[in-house]
Amino acid sequence: MRIGNMHQFTEHHRYYTFRDFSLSAVDRKMIGLIYQSMIGAFAVGLYHLLYQQVADDRVGYSELEPQRKLLLGLGLEMHERGRQELVNQASRLEAVGLLQATRLGVPDNDDVVYEYEVVKPLSPDEFFNSPHLTLLLRDKVGKHSVIALRESFYSQESDELAGAELTREDITVPFYELFRLNTQGFDPELEQALTEVAPSRQAAPKQQPAETAGMQYGEIIMRFPRNSRNRQHVERLRGNDEAMAQLNYVAYKYSLSVVDVCRLLDEDHAFSPQGELQIDELQLRGNQMFRQDRKRQDERERLYGRMESLRADNAKEGAADEMPDEVGVLAEFYMDVPAQLAGRCDIHQYNMLMRNEPHTRFIARFFKGAVPDDFIRQFDKFDLNYRMQGAVINVLIHYVFGLLDADRLNRGIIDSIANNMLVQGVETFEQAVGYVRKQLQVDQDKERRRESGNAAPAGARRNGGSAAAAKGRRKPLIPMVPETTNGAALTDEEMEEIRRLTRKLDGK
Structure with a gap:
C-alpha cells in the first residue's frame, strides 16, 4: 500500500x-x-x-x-x-x-x-x-x-500406467448429444429477472493472448484427412487448451490458414510417439511454408506489374500525342555522366534521362548487350514490391553501375543500398541525389583517412625521440646519421689512410 x-x-x-x-x-x-x-x-x-x-x-x-x-x-x-x-x-x-x-x-x-x-x-x-x-x-x-x-501437492500415477505406452481415446459425450433445448421457449421475464439480480461487479475475465489465429478444434478436425496416421493425435487436441494455443500462435506468426495447419499436422514428426505436439518442428515447417508463400507472392506481384505496364504501354500507343510531360532537373541536382556513357550524351541529357526514363530502359544503357536476368528481377522487386519511385531507382542504378567499383558490385551490395534508402525515407529524385552525394563524401573521407594512416610512420620516424618520450618508451631511438651529398671529394692520400685503418681493424 x-x-x-x-x-x-x-x-x-x-x-x-x-x-x-x-x-x-x-x-x-x-x-x-x-x-x-x-x-x-x-x-x-x-x-x-x-x-x-x-x-x-x-x-x-x-x-x-x-x-x-x-x-x-x-x-x-x-x-x-x-x-x-x-x-x-x-x-x-x-x-x-x-x-x-x-x-x-x-x-x-x-x-x-x-x-x-x-x-x-x-x-x-x-x-x-x-x-x-x-x-x-x-x-x-x-x-x-x-x-x-x-x-506434496501431487498424487503420483501408478507405476503400471506410467511405464506403459497407452493409446488415448476421448470418449466424452458432449452436451448437445445428450440434451435438447427448447429454442422456442425464450422467457423474457426470466432474462430480465436474472439481469436484475446479477451482481454489479463481475469477475474479471481471463485475458486471452492477442497473438492467436482464432482456430478452433472443430475447424481443424473437419478438414483433416481421416486415413492419416496422425488422425488419432489430432483428435487428442480436443480439450487440450495449451496445445491449441501453441498451434494458434504458430498459425498467427506465419500467417497460416486452417488448410496449411492441417497440412503441417499431417507431416511426419509433427507429433512425438506419445502423441505430444512437436512445436519446434511445426515452427520450422511453418517458417519454410511462409517463405515459399512470400516468394510466390512476390513473383505474382512482379508478373501482374509487368502485365499492367504492358497494358499501359499499349494504351499509350493507341492514344495519339499522349506522351507524359517530362520533369526538368535543376542544375544543383545534376549528377556527372559515368565513364560508361561518356561521349554518348551530355550532362543535361543524362540527368533528364535519369529523371524521366523507366528503370528498365535506363539500366540497359549501362550494358552493351542484354541486361542479366538477376539485375532485372532485383530492380523489378524494388519497383513492384518495395514501391520505390522510378527516378529513385534510376539514381540507385547510376550509383551502383556508374560510381561503385566493379569489385564491390554484387546483389548483396545493391540490396543493402536499397534497404538503407528505404529506411531513410528516400522517396524523391532530389532526396536520392542527396543520399548518393552523402555516401560519396563518406567514401572520400575513408580514403583520406587511409592515406593519412599510411603516411603516419614516416612522420613518426622523423619525430622518433619526442614521440617515444611522450609514449613513455624506455629504450630511446638512436638517431641515424643522414646522408650528405654535398662537400669536397676525398684525395688519394685520405683514401689510402682509410684503407690502412680498415685493414688494421680487420686484423690483416
Missing part, C-alpha cells in the same frame, strides 16, 4: 472487502505451506481476516466498517505504529498477488473509503510456473524444500 500521509489512513476511515471465490482445500494448503513461508504468519492472518468478512458460502461485498475492526482483530494498537504495521502486512499480501487495495474518494467530500479485494491464491501449477515466486520461495526455505513442497 502506498500511503503518503498516515493521517489519510486511520482507524476511523471505513473499509469493505470484496471477493468472488471460495477457498478450497488445495487453496488453504497453498496459503499455509507456500505463501506463509514467503510473507509470514502475520500477513496470512490478515488475509484470513479479510476473507472472513464475507460469509464462507457467499461471494461479493462486506459491510462498510471502520478500520478499527481490523486493528483490533490483529491485536494492533490504535496509533501510528499500529497503522504502519497494518500497511506493511497488506503490502506483503499485495506483492505476492493475494490482495489489491484501492482508495475511493468522493469528489465533493474529503472522506475516503478503502477497498480490499481478496484474490484467490494460485494453483500449484500456476505458482511453480512463475519464476519470481519460485525464486522467492527458494530464498526463504531452500532448494530442497521447494522440491519437497511441490511433490
Whole structure:
C-alpha cells in the first residue's frame, strides 16, 4: 500500500472487502505451506481476516466498517505504529498477488473509503510456473524444500500406467448429444429477472493472448484427412487448451490458414510417439511454408506489374500525342555522366534521362548487350514490391553501375543500398541525389583517412625521440646519421689512410 500521509489512513476511515471465490482445500494448503513461508504468519492472518468478512458460502461485498475492526482483530494498537504495521502486512499480501487495495474518494467530500479485494491464491501449477515466486520461495526455505513442497501437492500415477505406452481415446459425450433445448421457449421475464439480480461487479475475465489465429478444434478436425496416421493425435487436441494455443500462435506468426495447419499436422514428426505436439518442428515447417508463400507472392506481384505496364504501354500507343510531360532537373541536382556513357550524351541529357526514363530502359544503357536476368528481377522487386519511385531507382542504378567499383558490385551490395534508402525515407529524385552525394563524401573521407594512416610512420620516424618520450618508451631511438651529398671529394692520400685503418681493424 502506498500511503503518503498516515493521517489519510486511520482507524476511523471505513473499509469493505470484496471477493468472488471460495477457498478450497488445495487453496488453504497453498496459503499455509507456500505463501506463509514467503510473507509470514502475520500477513496470512490478515488475509484470513479479510476473507472472513464475507460469509464462507457467499461471494461479493462486506459491510462498510471502520478500520478499527481490523486493528483490533490483529491485536494492533490504535496509533501510528499500529497503522504502519497494518500497511506493511497488506503490502506483503499485495506483492505476492493475494490482495489489491484501492482508495475511493468522493469528489465533493474529503472522506475516503478503502477497498480490499481478496484474490484467490494460485494453483500449484500456476505458482511453480512463475519464476519470481519460485525464486522467492527458494530464498526463504531452500532448494530442497521447494522440491519437497511441490511433490506434496501431487498424487503420483501408478507405476503400471506410467511405464506403459497407452493409446488415448476421448470418449466424452458432449452436451448437445445428450440434451435438447427448447429454442422456442425464450422467457423474457426470466432474462430480465436474472439481469436484475446479477451482481454489479463481475469477475474479471481471463485475458486471452492477442497473438492467436482464432482456430478452433472443430475447424481443424473437419478438414483433416481421416486415413492419416496422425488422425488419432489430432483428435487428442480436443480439450487440450495449451496445445491449441501453441498451434494458434504458430498459425498467427506465419500467417497460416486452417488448410496449411492441417497440412503441417499431417507431416511426419509433427507429433512425438506419445502423441505430444512437436512445436519446434511445426515452427520450422511453418517458417519454410511462409517463405515459399512470400516468394510466390512476390513473383505474382512482379508478373501482374509487368502485365499492367504492358497494358499501359499499349494504351499509350493507341492514344495519339499522349506522351507524359517530362520533369526538368535543376542544375544543383545534376549528377556527372559515368565513364560508361561518356561521349554518348551530355550532362543535361543524362540527368533528364535519369529523371524521366523507366528503370528498365535506363539500366540497359549501362550494358552493351542484354541486361542479366538477376539485375532485372532485383530492380523489378524494388519497383513492384518495395514501391520505390522510378527516378529513385534510376539514381540507385547510376550509383551502383556508374560510381561503385566493379569489385564491390554484387546483389548483396545493391540490396543493402536499397534497404538503407528505404529506411531513410528516400522517396524523391532530389532526396536520392542527396543520399548518393552523402555516401560519396563518406567514401572520400575513408580514403583520406587511409592515406593519412599510411603516411603516419614516416612522420613518426622523423619525430622518433619526442614521440617515444611522450609514449613513455624506455629504450630511446638512436638517431641515424643522414646522408650528405654535398662537400669536397676525398684525395688519394685520405683514401689510402682509410684503407690502412680498415685493414688494421680487420686484423690483416
